[in-house]
Amino acid sequence: EAGVAQSPRYKIIEKRQSVAFWCNPISGHATLYWYQQILGQGPKLLIQFQNNGVVDDSQLPKDRFSAERLKGVDSTLKIQPAKLEDSAVYLCASSPSRGPRRGYEQYFGPGTRLTVT
């Protein structure tokens, strides 16, 4: 079974530029998550999708971050314009279910390491 795919793996941009990350979840997984992991910290949830609808985006900085999941499969996370403090690893995860307990069965991709200079 193929895992969660993410691209690119690394990205370096200057502040005020824009950037987009792509995620392809495990086939059949209805729930998709984007996390931000700043160096020295644990991952923090940015947004959660159930199929192509947003379930939780309470910690997404909506003035500069946006995400979509068209057709309930692939997802894109965008930052525009980027700030220095956005330097982090962006992890995508997917889950087969959103129900109790099984919703915590999350499979993580390798992440995209973003450096903003």
Next chain:
Amino acid sequence: AQSVTQPDIHITVSEGASLELRCNYSYGATPYLFWYVQSPGQGLQLLLKYFSGDTLVQGIKGFEAEFKRSQSSFNLRKPSVHWSDAAEYFCAVGAGFNKFYFGSGTKLNVKP
């Protein structure tokens, strides 16, 4: 508010020695608790989870963890560490709507 504390940022153990990584949590209800491992350049891999029942939980790669409600702890243990266990370990609390609250991680180094 939910929070997870991993008091040890770095730990170094000798290969073959035992290991214990500490995790304390703050959560108002009965917690769902997890340990993940992250190797360099990799995503997080689930080691084990606790939902209810037996407080001693067995996981993959020979790891186990014990839930102690009175101490609000969920410490990870392994009786004999292998060089391949060198990685970063994250403890997490599962809260409503399948949301994780992660600790800041413990980096494990293994001496030959």
